[in-house]
Amino acid sequence: MCAKVEEQLMKYPEVELLFTKVGSEGGSMSFNETPNTAEINVKLVDKKKRNVSSKVFSIQAKNAISGMFGGPKFTVNEVSIMGTTTRPLELIVRGNNYDEVRQYAAKVLEVAKNAQGTTDVETSDEEGNMELNIEIDRDKLAKMGLTLGEVGAELRIAFAGDNNLKYKESGEEYDINIQLDEFNKKNKEDVENMSLMTRTGSIVKLKQIASVTEKKGPAMLTRYNKLSSVSITGQVAGNTISTIGEEIQTKLAEIDKPIGVDVVYAGDLENQTESFGSLLVALIASILLVYLTMVALYDSYAYPFVVMFSMPLSIIGALLGLALAGKSMSLFSIMGIIMLMGLVAKNAILVVDFANDMVEKGHKVYDAIVEATSLRFRPILMTNLALIFGLLPLALSSGAGAEWKSGIGWVLIGGLTSSMFLSLIIIPVIYVLVSKLLKKDKMNEQKHHKEIAEMEHIHTEMKSFN
Known part of the structure; x- marks a missing residue:
């Protein structure tokens, strides 16, 4: 597939050279392993030898290649001076409740996609594989004479094992991994029937103190300032980042936001805000200095x-x-x-x-x-x-x-x-x-x-x- 895409790209007179990395993304200086991803870095000829800008060419090439090859998803990223890919638009939805964060992030994603001038808008919230969610009832737990720490330790042994014990022989030390036998951690019934021993010696089934449900979990959990977060990124074309940011803020103000969830405007929006603020201070300082200098000269x-x-x-x-x-x-x-x-x-x-x-x-x-x-x-x-x-x-x-x-x-x-x-x-x-x-x-x-x-x-x- 990559060889075919390279062949099509080399047909463009604007392309000088290219090289491909399979199994990683993030630019020439990045080593993020992604097995199902390939990255093609394209270097264009000098600006004087082409009639279109790099941004316009990237959009044209992406649309043409997407129409030729059905199935793969193509995105275009600019390469920074450090060799890493950059995405000017970056919004971070954060909060204490991850489910509420995901729901509101889906609304923010739609707003960002529909904003004039945004392309290749993506979210970090991708559904992963089916997983078992265990919710412990604290009241039932107290009646059984158990604590969360004790239940957590038993679950850790059941799912991951315990290698705290060591075996020594002939000066060599070996880990002893203890885990439950005949236990399928992907089977809901096996997890529900897992036995726990109370302090009095009685046996309690996990389903007596907790509810076990099956659902699709996120492929990756991210945090921003210690809060659960979802990142939304995208490219900008045909409009300025400040204009796009204002449009997104206006549309998000019309959408109900859960309590405890907020949106952080990162990327170029954050850099622009900080830079404009410091330059505004410099502008005021320059005006004051000019005035004070003339006061001293004119008396x-x-x-x-x-x-x-x-x-x-x-x-x-x-x-x-x-x-x-x-x-x-x-x-x-x-x-x-x-x-x-x-x-x-x-x-x-x-x-x-x-x-x-x-x-x-x-x-x-x-x-x-x-x-x-x-x-x-x-x-x-x-x-x-x-x-x-x-x-x-x-x-x-x-x-x-x-x-x-x-x-x-x-x-x-x-x-x-x-x-x-x-x-x-x-x-x-x-x-x-x-x-x-x-x-x-x-x-x-x-x-x-x-x-x-x-x-x-x-x-x-x-x-x-x-």
């Missing part, structure tokens, strides 16, 4: 506030640039926004600083800001155009890894462009308003000092009269 708390208005203007252009380029918000995009906080502030600084100098020389505030805007437009335009043209190769790159690094280029280009034009409109208005408030405060302060001086003068005259 004023008001005019740095005027400069800060250029920052939200750049974010408008950054988001618009991402939308026009068809890029999604990513870690590198947020890093670009953080860089913008320092780059766009210089536009407003050039205008505000020049206007302050003209006001100190005796010009009116309105005349000063109009003159500063007209004279500083050229250097602002030249510096921004130089940055934008320098970032174009990064934004328009199409080589390996361009999908994740081009986003930062579009963020910077969009932010610089919007800030360059909007700052020359909004900043002068804010500057005039802040100057009027400062002038009003200064006049009030002078009036207050004048009233105090007059009061002191009246007090001095009255004292002289006395």
